Amino acid sequence: MTRIRLLLGDEAIAEGALQAGIKGVYAYPGTPSTEITEYIQHSPVSRENGIHCSWSSNEKTAMESALGMSYSGCRSMVCMKHVGMNVAADAFVNSAMTGVNGGLVVVAADDPSMHSSQNEQDSRFYGKFAMVPVLEPSTQQEAYEMAGYAFELSEREKLPVLLRLTTRLAHSRAAVSITDGKPEIRKRPVADDPKSWVLLPANARRRNDDLTARQPYLERLSGDSPFFRTVMSGNGNGKGIIACGTGYNYVMENRAVQSGFHLMKISQYPVPSEKISDFSGQCSEILVVEDGQPFLEEQVRGIVGRGYPLKGRLSGDLPRTGELNPDNVAAAMGLKNARVFDIPEGIVPRPPALCEGCGHRDVYIALNKVLADYPEAKVFADIGCYTLGALPPFCAIDSCVDMGASITMAKGAADAGLCPAVAVIGDSTFTHSGMTGLLDAVNDGSNITVIISDNLTTAMTGGQDSAGTDKFEAICVALGVGRDHVCVVVPVPKNMDEITEVIREELGYDGVSVIIPRRECMQTLARKRRIARKNQEEGK
Amino acid sequence: MKKDIILSGVGGQGILSIATIIGDAAVRAGLNLKQAEVHGMSQRGGEVESGLRLSDTEIFSDLVPLGTADIILSMEPMEALRYLPYLHEGGYVITSSSPFRNIGNYPEERVMSVLSSMDNAVTIDIEEIAGKNAMPKSANVILLGAAAGYLGILSPEQLAESIRNVFAPKGERIVEMNLRAFETGREYGRRQ
Ligand SMILES: Cc1ncc(C[n+]2csc(CCOP(=O)(O)OP(=O)(O)O)c2C)c(N)n1
Ligand code: SF4
Numbered sequence: 253m254t255r256i257r258l259l260l261g262d263e264a265i266a267e268g269a270l271q272a273g274i275k276g277v278y279a280y281p282g283t284p285s286t287e288i289t290e291y292i293q294h295s296p297v298s299r300e301n302g303i304h305c306s307w308s309s310n311e312k313t314a315m316e317s318a319l320g321m322s323y324s325g326c327r328s329m330v331c332m333k334h335v336g337m338n339v340a341a342d343a344f345v346n347s348a349m350t351g352v353n354g355g356l357v358v359v360a361a362d363d364p365s366m367h368s369s370q371n372e373q374d375s376r377f378y379g380k381f382a383m384v385p386v387l388e389p390s391t392q393q394e395a396y397e398m399a400g401y402a403f404e405l406s407e408r409e410k411l412p413v414l415l416r417l418t419t420r421l422a423h424s425r426a427a428v429s430i431t432d433g434k435p436e437i438r439k440r441p442v443a444d445d446p447k448s449w450v451l452l453p454a455n456a457r458r459r460n461d462d463l464t465a466r467q468p469y470l471e472r473l474s475g476d477s478p479f480f481r482t483v484m485s486g487n488g489n490g491k492g493i494i495a496c497g498t499g500y501n502y503v504m505e506n507r508a509v510q511s512g513f514h515l516m517k518i519s520q521y522p523v524p525s526e527k528i529s530d531f532s533g534q535c536s537e538i539l540v541v542e543d544g545q546p547f548l549e550e551q552v553r554g555i556v557g558r559g560y561p562l563k564g565r566l567s568g569d570l571p572r573t574g575e576l577n578p579d580n581v582a583a584a585m586g587l588k589n590a591r592v593f594d595i596p597e598g599i600v601p602r603p604p605a606l607c608e609g610c611g612h613r614d615v616y617i618a619l620n621k622v623l624a625d626y627p628e629a630k631v632f633a634d635i636g637c638y639t640l641g642a643l644p645p646f647c648a649i650d651s652c653v654d655m656g657a658s659i660t661m662a663k664g665a666a667d668a669g670l671c672p673a674v675a676v677i678g679d680s681t682f683t684h685s686g687m688t689g690l691l692d693a694v695n696d697g698s699n700i701t702v703i704i705s706d707n708l709t710t711a712m713t714g715g716q717d718s719a720g721t722d723k724f725e726a727i728c729v730a731l732g733v734g735r736d737h738v739c740v741v742v743p744v745p746k747n748m749d750e751i752t753e754v755i756r757e758e759l760g761y762d763g764v765s766v767i768i769p770r771r772e773c774m775q776t777l778a779r780k781r782r783i784a785r786k787n788q789e790e791g792k
Numbered sequence: 793m794k795k796d797i798i799l800s801g802v803g804g805q806g807i808l809s810i811a812t813i814i815g816d817a818a819v820r821a822g823l824n825l826k827q828a829e830v831h832g833m834s835q836r837g838g839e840v841e842s843g844l845r846l847s848d849t850e851i852f853s854d855l856v857p858l859g860t861a862d863i864i865l866s867m868e869p870m871e872a873l874r875y876l877p878y879l880h881e882g883g884y885v886i887t888s889s890s891p892f893r894n895i896g897n898y899p900e901e902r903v904m905s906v907l908s909s910m911d912n913a914v915t916i917d918i919e920e921i922a923g924k925n926a927m928p929k930s931a932n933v934i935l936l937g938a939a940a941g942y943l944g945i946l947s948p949e950q951l952a953e954s955i956r957n958v959f960a961p962k963g964e965r966i967v968e969m970n971l972r973a974f975e976t977g978r979e980y981g982r983r984q
Pocket of ligand 2: 605606607609610611612637707711712773774775776836
């Protein structure tokens with residue numbers, strides 16, 4: 253039976269994966285991918301079928317756990333935002349060498365225009381790098397259908413499959429027609445093939461040759477995919493468009509085929525080079541419309557040759573960076589979407605800020621107070637709500653690069669003689685990637701002061717559980733930080749004297765010290781209270 | 793027939809609930825719908841916007857093209873103006889008139905003078921109405937009520953049905969309060 257549901261692109265993938273009979277999803281939160289895992293966590297199917305869906309410490313542990321599940325014969329999915337691919341990359345690339353047993357689908361949600369990210373990297377490059385199939389849905393319905401298709405493909409080809417989407421699809425809702433059945437967990441025999449799974453050079457060389465030799469075959473699969481399409485315009489003007497992902501939607505919005513364009517829709521990689529070569533022969537010029545970096549355009553250039561009139565992001569017909577929209581695509585098609593009204597003069601931006609009453613505020617107030625006496629001090633911060641400490645009125649941090657970089661950058665700076673070197677890191681970021689760096693600092697006796705601003709949650713991404721809750725003192729001591737230099741404070745205004753005193757003391761200590769200001773995130777607390785009230789009302 | 797609506801406001805003002813209600817009504821009415829939401833950074837007191845597209849034919853783009861929106865529906869007056877480039881000539885701006893002042897340099901006079909100079913701007917003091925009628929948590933539904941007569945593609949009755957539907961899991965008391973908020977909003981919408 254089918255049923256219509258309004259789903260985000262993220263949720264459509266989750267629903268498709270549930271229908272495909274996964275045994276587990278492994279993920280670390282990250283916008284715009286978070287809702288995939290959250291949908292599975294809230295689904296009754298997960299409870300009934302015992303589907304693993306709790307959060308992993310980071311994307312690498314997630315990727316490896318999923319590979320283990322695949323090894324044991326079950327279908328598993330890994331979800332992350334694009335920068336998570338950097339963290340998972342070692343496991344991801346090598347999983348293409350081992351191959352998989354149960355279907356393994358890796359979902360990477362890219363964020364063109366960087367709505368909530370540090371960069372605009374395009375995950376399709378990772379797929380090409382690892383030489384595995386990459387799928388790219390255009391619509392919510394395709395996202396749903398592609399999830400099931402991805403598991404079939406992965407299991408049949410014995411390769412991990414990368415499913416790439418972008419913010420606009422991940423976070424846009426549309427009606428999706430879904431199959432309403434009780435999915436059954438798929439189970440294959442456990443892998444029993446050390447020659448594939450033990451990547452000693454002798455085995456790895458053979459696997460590498462196999463995988464490389466299969467590339468032309470994988471290309472053909474891309475051209476035969478049910479999501480691939482070529483439409484030749486009846487009133488053709490000879491111009492062609494090759495579009496993928498959300499780019500295809502914008503081309504359709506602008507009535508490409510009716511306007512005389514021949515259209516090719518690509519939904520799977522490696523790029524089907526023969527089809528593209530044929531298509532280019534039937535067109536006088538080609539516009540490549542893709543959200544993200546010019547991944548497809550570069551490869552199409554390689555296929556059609558240097559002299560061929562090719563338009564896209566590299567040619568400047570589409571913006572070189574930033575997300576596509578119906579308007580910049582219209583312009584590239586030689587059409588014009590015109591605004592009638594401008595934004596009136598005098599309208600000012602409204603940047604996000606730390607919530608009123610947030611504990612991170614008290615941490616920065618205290619830190620600024622103390623550091624006023626240390627003009628040489630540098631504060632290496634990290635990624636999370638507390639990154640907003642960069643903005644006024646705090647202007648309290650000097651860097652924010654990648655998850656965990658606060659501690660290690662402070663360490664490197666301290667090694668170079670910078671003093672005081674302070675690291676500010678959130679609780680979830682600390683367990684994601686801060687712990688190993690702290691061990692380095694301890695082993696070198698680096699002179700750093702680390703503030704783990706513990707709000708008992710992963711707040712930035714909407715308040716998910718944090719892997720290290722209740723364990724931070726034990727972790728720091730176990731890593732070798734002196735017991736006397738692991739200090740816990742409660743960041744509220746009335747404790748300001750105590751907090752500044754502790755910071756001052758630890759700055760004066762020549763070695764690694766850790767200060768843990770601990771108070772629950774206001775939003776997470778409010779949400780918990782709402783749920784408790786609701787449960788009470790329902791008499792649970 | 794199509795209706796493109798830009799919903800705007802400040803993080804936490806409940807524009808996504810408005811979208812959920814309209815979305816539910818659209819699906820029940822068999823309309824196509826696309827709704828691009830904003831999650832992430834923008835939610836901590838920053839500007840938020842959601843494009844809602846309804847149509848009886850296929851919709852391709854998740855984003856509303858420039859100069860084509862029929863309605864800007866905003867929980868905050870300055871946030872209504874921020875998205876004017878999406879409005880088509882003759883489109884409506886329906887907005888709460890209560891500024892949300894979480895920034896130092898809020899251009900209140902400017903915002904009000906632009907809004908009052910526009911032919912098709914409907915401003916409603918949602919906050920006062922919500923306060924007066926003791927329904928502070930339903931300001932967004934009051935706004936939806938005020939806009940109900942302008943939507944066209946969905947009837948107020950269909951929207952009321954979806955309010956029932958969407959709030960049902962929260963209990964009958966909440967459903968009733970929101971229906972009352974919706975009716976109150978409709979009253980004010982009619983007076984404009
Ligand atoms: C590799 C990587 N994974 C995920 C993210 C997304 N992300 C940014 S901040 C954050 C959580 C931060 O949580 P925490 O450190 O506890 O700080 P809080 O937001 O709670 O203050 C996440 C998951 C990212 N930017 N990079
Ligand atoms: S969501 Fe929580 S951690 Fe983030 S700013 Fe608000 S109170 Fe602070």
